[in-house]
Amino acid sequence: MERFTPKVTFTAATIVLVAYFILPWALKYPVLLGKSRVWEPDPQFANLRETCIALHPSQLHGCEKFKIIGDILFAACVSDWESRRKWFPPMGDLDMSLGDNNVIRDNLYTVDLKTQKLTLLSMPDFPKHIDFCVHGMDVVEVAPGDFSIYMVNHRRGASVVEKFGYKSGSQVALHLATYNGVQQGLINPNDIFAVPPNPGSYPQNEFFVTNDHYFRSSKLGRALEKYLRLPTGSVYYYSNSTGFRRILGRLSNANGIAGFNNRQFDSTQVLGNMVFIASILEGTVAAYRYLPGGVVEKGGFVKLREFAFDFVMDNLAISQDGRWLYLTGHGEPANLDLHWRSPLEVPSASVSYRMSLAELGAYFGNNGEMGESRVERVVVDRMGLIGNASTTAVGDDALNKYWISGLTFRGIMECRLYTSIPYEEEELG
Helix, strand or coil: CCCCCHHHHHHHHHHHHHHHHHHHHHHHHHHHCCCCCCCCCCHHHCCHHHHCEEECCCCCEEEEEEEEECCEEEEEEECCHHHHHHEEHHHCEECCCCCCCCCCECEEEEEECCCCEEEECECCCCCCCCCECEEEEEEEEEECCEEEEEEEEECCCCEEEEEEEEECCCCECEEEEEECCHHHCCCCEEEEEECCCCCCCCCCCEEEEEECCCCCCCHHHHHHHHHCCCCCEEEEEEECCCEEEEEEEEECCEEEEEECCCCCCCCCCCCCCEEEEEECCCCEEEEEEECCCCCCCCCCEEEEEEEECCCEEEEEEECCCCCEEEEEEECCHHHHHHHHHCCCCCCCCEEEEEEECCCCHHHCCCCCCCCCCCEEEEEEECCCCCCCCEEEEEEECCCCEEEEEECCCECEEEEECCCCCCCCCCCCC
């Protein structure tokens, strides 16, 4: 019997590497990286760009994530581009030196979508010497007009989740708590889904957060994760009773996450306890059903099915009527780093799709029924004419409006969702 010599071991390792990582990546490469993409949107959205206006472009810079609840748009935005390009772990920027101020102080805004009034929220009780480097976020309405804001904050000491309280019409966000999951392995939090409280119950701190990388400071480790699509991403769950618990692993860059809030349709029936999670280097989004307050129990977090797409999506969002899942990201991800370094010279394609959720209910029954869902292209913008490096988008059929933003956007773009097709109520099965 042949001994396991170094040569044999190396050959076996190479075969495994090629079979499980390189070959699948090579097969997906032309699709996910936009090499075979047809750079034209669906006809019903062809004129969308001509209707777009930038909301507050002089203040809303690089709003990587925003969230709309009712008539309020919450946005987490960059305050200083020089600091952002020195320190932003999601892009691998880890320069600790930030000049004279030596503190990062990004901004949290609200926009009244009826009047377009912009409000910069003050944070009077957030420690002035602590970094506030914003990334993913979610907002949950705990009572009418009373909101909890959960925010990923990439402090230079550790990336954490901050919680703020906000009341409609206020100009203040009160800092309520900091959640640090580093000891449990939450090194690189990306995005958050906050579980809405049940009507009439006492609000609980319950949320999911994606962890996009295993490595934080190792350039080699980050490169291997990216180019070999290593399944080192994960998802964590937090509640007051459990603390941080890792509930899902083996994802290739876990990024966007979205679930239903208590204003959206069917919130107590088929789709109510469903969360969608993006594995962006696989080009997939998976749907899971969770048990509020019992996620870590047996059967408390169950995968329903997976959907494949042809681009590298970033964040996910669900329309206010609950009928659409919006997926937004990068059409030519190979250009993203170059665009980040030279945003005026190198475009970074923006892509946004939406997938029908009104057609999913019949496919998530007790017998494992499965079916395809309708997918529409909203933005397929190779030259960044609407904006470069898109990360978040969502539409509202009833209002005939669509909003999109991204890593280097100036303002949040507000566009007409349709150009000729009127909104009609669909009968939900």
